[in-house]
Amino acid sequence: xxxxxxxxxxxxxxxxxxxxxxxxxxxxxxxxxxxxxxxxxxxxxxxxxxxxxxxxxxxxxxxxxxxxxxxxxxxxxxxxxxxxxxxxxxxxxxxxxxxxxxxxxxxxxxxxxxxxxxxxxxxxxxxxxxxxxxxxxxxxxxxxxxxxxxxxxxxxxxxxxxxxxxxxxxxxxxxxxxxxxxxxxxxxxxxxxxxxxxxxx
DNA sequence: TCGCTGATCATCT
DNA sequence: GATGATCAGCGAA
Numbered sequence: 026x027x028x029x030x031x032x033x034x035x036x037x038x039x040x041x042x043x044x045x046x047x048x049x050x051x052x053x054x055x056x057x058x059x060x061x062x063x064x065x066x067x068x069x070x071x072x073x074x075x076x077x078x079x080x081x082x083x084x085x086x087x088x089x090x091x092x093x094x095x096x097x098x099x100x101x102x103x104x105x106x107x108x109x110x111x112x113x114x115x116x117x118x119x120x121x122x123x124x125x126x127x128x129x130x131x132x133x134x135x136x137x138x139x140x141x142x143x144x145x146x147x148x149x150x151x152x153x154x155x156x157x158x159x160x161x162x163x164x165x166x167x168x169x170x171x172x173x174x175x176x177x178x179x180x181x182x183x184x185x186x187x188x189x190x191x192x193x194x195x196x197x198x199x200x201x202x203x204x205x206x207x208x209x210x211x212x213x214x215x216x217x218x219x220x221x222x223x224x225x226x
Numbered sequence: 227t228c229g230c231t232g233a234t235c236a237t238c239t
Numbered sequence: 240g241a242t243g244a245t246c247a248g249c250g251a252a
Binding site: 067069077078100102105108110123125152153154195198 | 243
């Protein structure tokens with residue numbers, strides 16, 4: 026797959042991953058009374074993607090990524106933040122989609138209580154660590170089956186999808202040039218952090 | 227609005 | 240012992 030990254034050629038597995046990333050836009054993450062509409066994601070291709078945690082094969086941290094799809098892969102970042110991915114593809118492929126931003130659709134009071142930071146509504150889940158904070162996602166949620174109703178789960182979007190824009194991934198220092206970040210075009214809740222310096226426009 | 231920086235630790239080398 | 244898929248607060252402009 027590294028060859029695909031460097032040459033821009035894609036095959037079925039990668040196309041499936043990118044389709045999955047796009048289809049997550051507009052889907053909803055639900056926990057308790059909080060509903061979050063996903064507005065920005067990034068695809069990570071797994072064992073051959075140098076920007077992926079799975080690049081060097083399975084470790085205790087990344088084993089969930091190598092497991093069955095529709096599970097949540099949660100990791101701890103920069104000593105203080107939790108970030109969440111949706112595992113894609115069949116067991117063994119280690120493909121995943123990072124949830125970068127969302128819009129709070131319900132449960133605003135719960136979210137504001139959890140956050141404790143004064144932010145405009147559209148900023149509450151703008152950024153991967155803010156998104157997990159809104160839903161109180163932590164390491165305890167690693168491996169959660171997102172298709173099981175009840176606790177934290179994922180609801181597919183209804184009807185036709187939103188207008189989708191595409192660009193380079195954010196904050197990664199390897200393979201930043203591949204345009205595997207997708208977002209809902211024009212949505213105010215999409216992150217605005219500057220792209221990795223190596224990433225072209 | 228932009229740019230800088232401190233916080234803080236699991237993971238891997 | 241270094242690194243990182245980050246955020247929030249601050250000051251400058």
